[in-house]
Every structure is written in structure tokens, then in C-alpha cells.
Amino acid sequence: MPRWFAYTLVLALLAAGGAWAFASLDMNWNWDVVWEYRGVFWRGWWMTVALSVASLLASSLFGIVAAVMLRSRFTLAQAAARVYVELIRGTPLLVQLLIGWYVIAAALHMGTDQRYLVGILVLSLFSGAYMAEIFRGGLDAIPRTQLDSARAIGLTPGQSLWLVVLPQAVRIVLPAVAGQLVSLVKDSSLLSVISIAEFTFSARNVNSATYSTLESYLPLAVGYLALTLPLSGLSRWLEHRFRYEAA
Amino acid sequence: MILSINGLVQRFTDPGGRRPPTTVLDGLNIATGDIQALVLVGPSGGGKSTLLRILAGLDVPTSGTVAFDGVPLPRDERDLLAYRRTVATVFQAYNLFPHLTAMQNLLLPLVHVHKLTESQALERIREPLERFGLTAHADKRPAELSGGQKQRIAILRALVVQPSRLFLDEPTSALDPEMTGEVLEMIGELKALGTQFVLVTHEMGFARKVADEIAFIADGRVGAHGPTADFFDRRTDPRIRLFLERTLHA
Structure with missing residues (x-):
């Protein structure tokens, strides 16, 4: 069966099932009212894009630093990274956001306009903890013999990391990192609890103004897919490229 | 090259402290003539590879000294990196x-x-x-x-x-016989080109051909050492006799 046909078939079945379910609801769709609020959705969506991009970069950085610390010879660095990873992965993001904003940011006398910074930081720290374990696994997967070879030809530790270890580790961690980034985009919806007007927050506002629940939330699914599908596509493309590199 | 090693000890301690330390090199001494090719032979686990890693500047011994042509090997990682850039090492595989x-x-x-x-x-x-x-x-x-x-x-x-020197650690032991031949042939050419090298190998026939001197290493020490011709003739040490019998008839 050709690939395009398989995809078309799966999507068609999905659409048919969805249409049947929605039809059986006997809903009075009220798209006009929601359309009035398209500006709110649009602004929220862009806010989510901005938050995601910033957190994506920051969480990769946190993840790399924590992964290197987890593998460090220094017990203190190792302990700090381990506590960070376990504490963050073991508690809900919701609680972390509330503590970050209402406790830590308040203690530091941060103004309300700094909620975006706090939101990005908490989200990045959250995702960074997962990234740390992904990166650590990738680094651990490079055999010791590769490091021996790198030392034997006279590379400095920095050069062997950059020229030998990272290019091989990237290939190993890519699929897991892409999955984590997709989660990050969706997790950004929780930033609405500290009143950041991102995409989910907008949908909630539209819903409370129009009382059209499904009409307010269905665009949400479409909007998040518009962000996460390209991420998955990019990851598959990179994977393909790196696989060729390593064959 | 003239290689002189004095009282070389390499002891590995378990960082967790649960297992007792293992002594891989136990006061090893060697003094070669001015030679081009030194071959290290001996049973597995006897300390050949550990010795080669020290010679190649990849590991620092617990104690003892190593000198090539009268120049001692450094112990500090910075100087070792500079040293590694003047030599080259080939491992078993990977x-x-x-x-x-x-x-x-x-x-x-x-x-x-x-x-x-x-x-x-x-x-x-x-x-x-x-x-x-x-x-x-x-x-x-x-x-x-x-x-x-x-x-x-x-x-x-x-x-x-x-x-300035090449270190080869069992470069053929991961290969099948046919491929072993092509790699040994290449090493043979290096000898002809005048390259100085230290080779760890189990290929006794080849050792006999390329080595200027052979050292038999077992239990972390040099069991016997001398010019290649002497080494094969003088099989007084029962350990060498046993080793040669096993490897030559394998």
C-alpha cells in the first residue's frame, strides 16, 4: 500500500468517526461569536509561540548543563544536578509555577510585568530536568574507546566533546528531545495559571465571554497541532540527515 | 629509541573502596638497546596493555619512571597531552x-x-x-x-x-586470519620505512620477524627480555616455554 494512501485512509476514518460523534451531539454551533474573538486567539497563539521558542532554547541549555553535572567527578555538582532533576520531575508543573510566582517571585519583590520571565524560567527548568536525563543517556551511550581514541590523537577534552562525543550523542538523543519539545509546547498552556495570556488562556477567556465551549477549545487543538507537527517533521528530517552521516 | 623503565607500578583502586586494589604492574624494569621495534608478548592479563597505555601517555603510573632516549615521561596531564601529540597509538579496535x-x-x-x-x-x-x-x-x-x-x-x-614513535596494542587480535595478514603486512612495511614502534601482539611468528627485542611480560613484571633471536632460543623460563608452546601451536 502506498504511503500517501495509508495516511489518507487513516485520516479519513478518523474524520468519519469524528463527524459521527459530533453529529450525534445535536449541537447548535455558534462559530460566528467565536469568530469575533479571532484577534484574542491570534495574540494568544503568538504568545505561546514566543514562550515556546524561549523555553525551548533555555531548557536545552539547562538540560546540557545538568547532564554534564550529573556525569561530573565532583560530588557536589553531581548531587546538585540529581536533586534538581528528581525534585522537578517528581512534582507537578502547576505547583512549581505557583511556588515560582507566588512565593519566590514575591519574595524577590518582582513586578507583575515580570511574570513572563518567571513563566519562561519555570517552564524551562521543568523541561530542562527531562532534557538532562535524555542528554545524560546520550553521552553515556558513547563508548569509552571513543574517548581513548580522541585522547590518543591528541585532542583536548573540549575538542573531543565537540568533535567526537557531541556529533554522535546528538544522533542518539534526537528523537527523545523532539518528543520533549512537543511536550514543552503543550505544557506552556499551564502558564495561564499565573495569568500569562497565552493560547489556552485566550480560549478560556473566549469561552467565558461567549459560553461556546467547544467552539472556543477546538481551535486550541488546531493551533497546538500547527506548532507540534512541524516540530515532529523537523526532528524526523534531522534524524534522517544524521543517520546518513553515521551510516 | 632507547627505552628505560624503572620500578614501574600500576595499581587500580576501587573508588567505592569495596574491592581491594589490583596491582597490574608490579615493579616492572626494562632497559632496551638502541632499537627500532620492541615487541611485548605474554599471557592475557599480564600487564602488556597497561604498560603500553603508560608508554603512550594515556595513563599515569602509580609509581616508577619511564624514559625514552633519556627523556622521562611527564606525569601532569597538560604535559602528557603535548607528549601524546608527538606519538601515535593504535588500539585493538574502535x-x-x-x-x-x-x-x-x-x-x-x-x-x-x-x-x-x-x-x-x-x-x-x-x-x-x-x-x-x-x-x-x-x-x-x-x-x-x-x-x-x-x-x-x-x-x-x-x-x-x-x-616520533608508534604504539600498537594488539592491532590484529579482533581480526580474522585473512585480515590479520593485511594489517601485519602494513606493520612490516613500517619497519622497512624506519618507523619506531612498540607493539603488543600474540602473533609470535610475526613478532619474530619484526622485533629487534622482545619482552615477555607476566604477572606485572618482565619475565624475560632480549634480542629477538636470543628470546626464541633461550627457553629456560618455564613460563615462557609454556607460553610459547601454547601460542606457537595454537
């Missing part, structure tokens, strides 16, 4: 970087360690690549090469940096 082609593997140390431009590096690689019949494989990745080809590229990578 020498090449799998994400790079054979050519990129050859270029890497020349460009990043020895600071040649890419065209200078290519110029230096071209001729030996041709001589050892590896030109056709230059653009392949290690996964596409046979074990013998991989080892020959690895030896070539070691050679093109023009090291």
Missing part, C-alpha cells in the same frame, strides 16, 4: 570515529591537532593512502569498511601525523 568517513578520520588530527590547512593535510594523506591501497575506501564510513581496512586506516591515521 579506533575510528563512526560519524566520519575514513578521509575525515585521517584529516581530523592533522587539521585540529597539528593545525595544517585542509589542502596541506590532503596533500600529506594522498601518497600513503595510495601506497597502502586505501584510496578507494577514503569516502566510506567505518561501518562500510572491513575490520582489516578499519585497522589499516587507523594505522595510517597514526602515521600521517609523523609521530
Whole structure:
């Protein structure tokens, strides 16, 4: 069966099932009212894009630093990274956001306009903890013999990391990192609890103004897919490229 | 090269402190003449590879001294890095970087360690690549090469940096007999070219052919050592006799 046909078939079945379910609801769709609020959705969506991009970069950085610390010879660095990873992965993001904003940011006398910074930081720290374990696994997967070879030809530790270890580790961690980034985009919806007007927050506002629940939330699914599908596509493309590199 | 080793000890301690420390080299001494090729033989676990790693500047011994031509090996990592850049080492296997082609593997140390431009590096690689019949494989990745080809590229990578000495740690022990032949042939050519090297091997016939001196290493010490002809004639030490009987009839 050709690939395009398989995809078309799966999507068609999905659409048919969805249409049947929605039809059986006997809903009075009220798209006009929601359309009035398209500006709110649009602004929220862009806010989510901005938050995601910033957190994506920051969480990769946190993840790399924590992964290197987890593998460090220094017990203190190792302990700090381990506590960070376990504490963050073991508690809900919701609680972390509330503590970050209402406790830590308040203690530091941060103004309300700094909620975006706090939101990005908490989200990045959250995702960074997962990234740390992904990166650590990738680094651990490079055999010791590769490091021996790198030392034997006279590379400095920095050069062997950059020229030998990272290019091989990237290939190993890519699929897991892409999955984590997709989660990050969706997790950004929780930033609405500290009143950041991102995409989910907008949908909630539209819903409370129009009382059209499904009409307010269905665009949400479409909007998040518009962000996460390209991420998955990019990851598959990179994977393909790196696989060729390593064959 | 004249190699002199005095009271070399290498002891590995378990960082967790649960197992007792293991002594791999136990006060090893050796003093060679001015030779081109030294071959280290002996039973597995006897300390040959550990010794070679120290000679190559990859590990620092617990105590004792090593000197080549009267120059002692440094102990500090900074100086060891500088030392490693003047020599070259080939391991049993997995020498090449799998994400790079054979050519990129050859270029890497020349460009990043020895600071040649890419065209200078290519110029230096071209001729030996041709001589050892590896030109056709230059653009392949290690996964596409046979074990013998991989080892020959690895030896070539070691050679093109023009090291003062080459260290080879059982370069054929991961290969089948046919590929062993092509790698040994290449090492034989190095001997003819005047390259100085220290080789760890189980190929006794080959050792006899290329070695100027042979050292038999067992239990972390030198069991016997001397010019190659003497070594095979004088089988007084029962350990050497047993070892030779096993390896020659294997």
C-alpha cells in the first residue's frame, strides 16, 4: 500500500468517526461569536509561540548543563544536578509555577510585568530536568574507546566533546528531545495559571465571554497541532540527515 | 629509541573502596638497546596493555619512571597531552570515529591537532593512502569498511601525523586470519620505512620477524627480555616455554 494512501485512509476514518460523534451531539454551533474573538486567539497563539521558542532554547541549555553535572567527578555538582532533576520531575508543573510566582517571585519583590520571565524560567527548568536525563543517556551511550581514541590523537577534552562525543550523542538523543519539545509546547498552556495570556488562556477567556465551549477549545487543538507537527517533521528530517552521516 | 623503565607500578583502586586494589604492574624494569621495534608478548592479563597505555601517555603510573632516549615521561596531564601529540597509538579496535568517513578520520588530527590547512593535510594523506591501497575506501564510513581496512586506516591515521614513535596494542587480535595478514603486512612495511614502534601482539611468528627485542611480560613484571633471536632460543623460563608452546601451536 502506498504511503500517501495509508495516511489518507487513516485520516479519513478518523474524520468519519469524528463527524459521527459530533453529529450525534445535536449541537447548535455558534462559530460566528467565536469568530469575533479571532484577534484574542491570534495574540494568544503568538504568545505561546514566543514562550515556546524561549523555553525551548533555555531548557536545552539547562538540560546540557545538568547532564554534564550529573556525569561530573565532583560530588557536589553531581548531587546538585540529581536533586534538581528528581525534585522537578517528581512534582507537578502547576505547583512549581505557583511556588515560582507566588512565593519566590514575591519574595524577590518582582513586578507583575515580570511574570513572563518567571513563566519562561519555570517552564524551562521543568523541561530542562527531562532534557538532562535524555542528554545524560546520550553521552553515556558513547563508548569509552571513543574517548581513548580522541585522547590518543591528541585532542583536548573540549575538542573531543565537540568533535567526537557531541556529533554522535546528538544522533542518539534526537528523537527523545523532539518528543520533549512537543511536550514543552503543550505544557506552556499551564502558564495561564499565573495569568500569562497565552493560547489556552485566550480560549478560556473566549469561552467565558461567549459560553461556546467547544467552539472556543477546538481551535486550541488546531493551533497546538500547527506548532507540534512541524516540530515532529523537523526532528524526523534531522534524524534522517544524521543517520546518513553515521551510516 | 632507547627505552628505560624503572620500578614501574600500576595499581587500580576501587573508588567505592569495596574491592581491594589490583596491582597490574608490579615493579616492572626494562632497559632496551638502541632499537627500532620492541615487541611485548605474554599471557592475557599480564600487564602488556597497561604498560603500553603508560608508554603512550594515556595513563599515569602509580609509581616508577619511564624514559625514552633519556627523556622521562611527564606525569601532569597538560604535559602528557603535548607528549601524546608527538606519538601515535593504535588500539585493538574502535579506533575510528563512526560519524566520519575514513578521509575525515585521517584529516581530523592533522587539521585540529597539528593545525595544517585542509589542502596541506590532503596533500600529506594522498601518497600513503595510495601506497597502502586505501584510496578507494577514503569516502566510506567505518561501518562500510572491513575490520582489516578499519585497522589499516587507523594505522595510517597514526602515521600521517609523523609521530616520533608508534604504539600498537594488539592491532590484529579482533581480526580474522585473512585480515590479520593485511594489517601485519602494513606493520612490516613500517619497519622497512624506519618507523619506531612498540607493539603488543600474540602473533609470535610475526613478532619474530619484526622485533629487534622482545619482552615477555607476566604477572606485572618482565619475565624475560632480549634480542629477538636470543628470546626464541633461550627457553629456560618455564613460563615462557609454556607460553610459547601454547601460542606457537595454537
